[in-house]
Amino acid sequence: MTRPLYQVKAEFFRTLGHPVRIRVLELLSVREHAVAEMLPEVGIEPANLSQHLAVLRRAGLVATRKEGSSVYYSVTSPDVAELMRVARLILTSVLSGQAEILDDLRAPVAGA
Template sequence: MSTPLYQLKAEFFKTLGHPVRIRVLELLSTREHAVSEMLAEIGVEPAHLSQQLAVLRRSNLVVARREGSGVYYSLTDPQVSELLAVARGILSGVLAGQAELLADLRATTSEPSTPA
């Protein structure tokens, strides 16, 4: 029996559920990067980055190629960049809504209360 699509989607989003993996995908959305470049940008230990890259490779979100002594990573599908952009848009809307609620809350707490 095949795995239901909703379960596959859940596994996909679990793969995205780590800040280092998201940062790697964001970097790779612009262009191919060497591991050394990503280390400098992300600021994690090499072993930790390697572990997160392995998760992304197993999920077929990134592909590695070796050139000399360097290893370069790129996205397997440009739609990953689009997904990150959509997520950014959704978060912007959510945060804007929260900012409006906070502003409303501050405005109502600064007004003198009237007895009932």
């Protein structure tokens, strides 16, 4: 018996549900990176980064290639980079709406 698509989508979004994984995907959306290049950008221990990269690999979002002793990671599809771009657009829109509400709240009220 197959799982409903909404459950598969929920698993996909749970995979994305960690700030380190989002940061890694943002970095890899620009270009491939070696693990050592990503470490200062994500600010976590190498073992922890490796765990997050493994999760992204199992989900099929990143791929690896080995060159000498370095392992390079890249996104598996331009759609992953597009997802990061669209998420940014959505957040920009949502936060802009919230900023407008905040501005309204800060405006002086006549007669108050």
